Amino acid sequence: MALDIGATYKGRKAGSISAVGCLSFYPTKNLGGVGDGGMVVTQDAEPADKIRALHNHGETSRYHHKYIGGNFRLDTLQAAALIVKLRLLDGWSAKRRANAVRYDELLADCSDLVTPPIGEHNVSIFNQYVIRAARRDPLQEFLTDRQIGTGIYYPLCLHQQECFESLGYKTGDFPVAEKAASEVLALPIFPELSDEQIEFVAEKIGEFFS
Numbered sequence: 394m395a396l397d398i399g400a401t402y403k404g405r406k407a408g409s410i411s412a413v414g415c416l417s418f419y420p421t422k423n424l425g426g427v428g429d430g431g432m433v434v435t436q437d438a439e440p441a442d443k444i445r446a447l448h449n450h451g452e453t454s455r456y457h458h459k460y461i462g463g464n465f466r467l468d469t470l471q472a473a474a475l476i477v478k479l480r481l482l483d484g485w486s487a488k489r490r491a492n493a494v495r496y497d498e499l500l501a502d503c504s505d506l507v508t509p510p511i512g513e514h515n516v517s518i519f520n521q522y523v524i525r526a527a528r529r530d531p532l533q534e535f536l537t538d539r540q541i542g543t544g545i546y547y548p549l550c551l552h553q554q555e556c557f558e559s560l561g562y563k564t565g566d567f568p569v570a571e572k573a574a575s576e577v578l579a580l581p582i583f584p585e586l587s588d589e590q591i592e593f594v595a596e597k598i599g600e601f602f603s
């Protein structure tokens with residue numbers, strides 16, 4: 394199965410930059426399944442063979458297990474949904490990019506926030522369109538009250554997660570990351586957004602800062 398997720402870095406497709414690339418088909422992703430799933434992509438035979446075995450309990454030939462693997466087979470049901478959605482992906486990505494361009498235009502004059510900077514050599518497919526604003530929490534509340542859904546990716550840094558407590562880091566150790574976590578806000582960017590809806594979101598953001 395050929396899969397071009399659509400994002401590129403210096404002309405190289407996402408997934409092809411390193412020896413092995415991983416794609417998530419978690420339902421919130423641009424190519425989302427109807428449940429969990431993912432794909433590993435590589436050009437090299439060696440990791441391909443090993444990963445193929447690992448995803449099926451390390452089996453290299455029927456009932457012969459070279460590695461201790463796991464049960465990571467993609468559900469047929471997921472594959473069926475993803476194959477259908479894959480045909481629509483390029484169109485959805487183009488729409489996401491167009492939505493981002495429109496937000497960039499509409500929010501350009503708002504000095505209280507920063508729109509997402511995309512490097513000249515990058516093509517983004519905007520899984521998220523993340524603005525940064527110092528007054529992020531009241532802005533999110535204001536938008537929620539006006540029926541505008543937003544997301545925070547993510548409110549806590551890894552070193553602030555309970556599961557990593559044993560590493561001994563504390564809040565203040567990574568001030569840049571912590572500042573980003575307190576300022577980021579993802580606006581609706583899904584392909585089906587209408588021009589009117591994007592304008593409505595931008596208008597309400599403008600109202601909040603006025």
Ligand SMILES: Cc1ncc(COP(=O)(O)O)c(C=O)c1O
Pocket residue numbers: 417419421422546
């Ligand atoms: C496998 C997997 N599960 C869950 C998530 C979380 O997705 P979200 O933050 O959109 O809920 C991600 C996001 O990267 C993911 O790749």
